[in-house]
Amino acid sequence: MKPYVLGISILIAVAGCTSFGTYYKPGTTLEKIDRDTLSCRTRAEREVPPRIIIDRYPVYGPPRTPGGPRVILYWETNYIDLNEGLRDRVRAQCMSDAGYERVAIPYCTEEQLAGKTFKPLAKTPKLDESICAVRRDGKRILIDLDKPL
Template identity: 30%
Template sequence: MQRSSTIAAGAVLLALTTACGPLPVYYKQGAAVSRLQSDELTCATQALKDAPVANEVRQRPPVYYPGRQVCHGSGCYYRPGYWADGGIYTVDVNKPLRQRLEKSCMAAKGYQQIALKRCTRQDAAALPGPRLAPLTEASCAQRNRDGSTVIRTGG
């Protein structure tokens, strides 16, 4: 029971860390936002065709917890050791290749991948322009619910 709580807490921490850290985005100064979105979709689709999802089911090794002596008042007894299942998980073995293919495709179209801070609520209220403006210290990015990314220059 305690182990599953630890795993759940770790998953929440990982989700918060990835949701709060810098956001990787593709950028080419002066490019039309609609062109960027189209190029991203084209490259992602081609990468998916070239390196399709290839999920493999894997299992972590079981873990042995040894027994221990427990003493209360005048008597002692031994708790037996036990094995805990290592857990089963799925890995897409083509994901790293697919990411490299997409990055290469975008580089061939003149984009570079950069990491921008995530926009605050006030930053997100500003409407982006039709073209990617020069980056400033105030530049930030936000991921939309549909998976698209918006870069805001903050100026």
């Protein structure tokens, strides 16, 4: 692998750990965002059901086996949902109609937390550089770094 490809791969992997993408609307709770996301996902599934096609193509091999030349034919199968992209757009439009926008919220770094205690935010504030997320009990919670306890 070329050094620059490895470096870019590492940067992408690290960047994926520093923030998370979500729908966001100031003044709501994370639970309401989850409920609205589920509602829009359900609506999109109902309006744009999966349209699965099965793509099969032959694969030949091995060209030689003990006891003489022999060709074995078997089928490779791919399942493709043609409506997946449209369903994603319907879900995104539903969330936009409900007042949400897609954002990336950074995770708090160890240096930012540095032995301080923070209270989880009950409602989503207007996003600025003092808002970040922490993983706790398998959930993401938002905190305001300007308001330690």
